[in-house]
Amino acid sequence: MIKELTPSSIAELQYLVNTFDTSFEDIKSKIINVLILPRIDEITDENLLDLLAWQFHIEGYNKAQDIQEKKNLIKSAIELHRYKGTPYAIKKVLQSLNLDAELQEWFSYNGNPYMFKVLVKSVIQDEDTYKKLAELINEYKNTRSWLDVIGFHREYTNNIYYAFAQKNGKNYKIGLHIDTTVENNNLYIGMTQRYGTSYQIGVYTPKASVDNSNLYVGITQRIASYTAIYPAN
Numbered sequence: 001m002i003k004e005l006t007p008s009s010i011a012e013l014q015y016l017v018n019t020f021d022t023s024f025e026d027i028k029s030k031i032i033n034v035l036i037l038p039r040i041d042e043i044t045d046e047n048l049l050d051l052l053a054w055q056f057h058i059e060g061y062n063k064a065q066d067i068q069e070k071k072n073l074i075k076s077a078i079e080l081h082r083y084k085g086t087p088y089a090i091k092k093v094l095q096s097l098n099l100d101a102e103l104q105e106w107f108s109y110n111g112n113p114y115m116f117k118v119l120v121k122s123v124i125q126d127e128d129t130y131k132k133l134a135e136l137i138n139e140y141k142n143t144r145s146w147l148d149v150i151g152f153h154r155e156y157t158n159n160i161y162y163a164f165a166q167k168n169g170k171n172y173k174i175g176l177h178i179d180t181t182v183e184n185n186n187l188y189i190g191m192t193q194r195y196g197t198s199y200q201i202g203v204y205t206p207k208a209s210v211d212n213s214n215l216y217v218g219i220t221q222r223i224a225s226y227t228a229i230y231p232a233n
């Protein structure tokens with residue numbers, strides 16, 4: 001770098017210029033370590049983050065659960081100090097800790113004067129976190145205001161679907177149809193008459209006689225059954 005800027009009047013001192021170039025290249029490579037805030041997301045050394053939190057005097061830094069929450073607080077440090085004592089500062093510090101919350105002042109819910117409440121939409125799983133949250137709010141609120149309550153607000157969205165189904169069908173019954181109808185019985189009445197004649201040829205001619213006629217009366221009954229097989233209706 002220096003070699004490129006060297007004037008022609010000292011061009012013969014190239015050995016000195018080369019020495020400076022080597023030294024400054026080493027310094028140049030370390031300049032990036034001085035740029036801390038612009039590259040806060042690239043820092044992995046938590047000790048360095050803790051020193052930055054001490055330097056900026058960040059209230060509630062010990063409430064951070066992981067390295068990302070620490071980085072969020074450090075990046076918001078100047079803004080938090082600027083708006084400390086306002087509802088904005090309380091909401092901002094909660095956002096830095098990945099807590100979604102809503103602040104309501106006393107006149108919006110008919111509370112006692114100078115009271116306010118915080119409705120947290122995030123999940124808080126234990127009592128210790130709840131206490132730390134209350135301490136953090138008290139650190140960033142103004143002196144005349146008092147925390148009334150920390151509430152929890154949940155919203156659930158469900159979809160209700162309505163559907164209608166129409167079912168059309170036909171029922172076919174296939175079987176044997178047996179007609180139990182019995183046709184009319186026929187009753188027949190008849191009479192039979194028998195006539196007989198006896199002839200005798202010979203010397204002796206007996207007296208002709210006629211056998212008695214017989215009258216017969218009979219009844220005949222015929223019973224029939226009719227069976228039809230076809231598909232049922």
